[in-house]
Amino acid sequence: MILVFPTVELNDWIDEQGGVPEAAEKLGESKRAVASWYYAERAPGLKSAVNIVRKSEHRVDFNGIYWPIARKLLGLEKLEK
DSSP states (O other): OOOOOOOOOHHHHHHHHHSHHHHHHHHHHOOOHHHHHHHHOOOHHHHHHHHHHHHTTTSOOOHHHHHHHHHHTTTTOOOOO
16 A cells, blocks of 8 residues: 655745744754745755655655745746645
8 A cells, every 4th residue: 555645845844843943943954044945045955855854754745845946946926725
């Protein structure tokens, strides 16, 4: 049996954790690093991305990490659910 879990974008997961400081603590990353991802100022490196996937218990996947940043760079708006 294959289990499929719904995924969320990184910012949604950060919000679920209570914000940047709480997410940074859970991830073992600096608040500044997490804030830079949250505001799409820069993308997490591969090690940090793998850490995000693991610490989020796979709720955030690579698409949830990198697509929001790519969307901003491309000038696309987030579609409302």
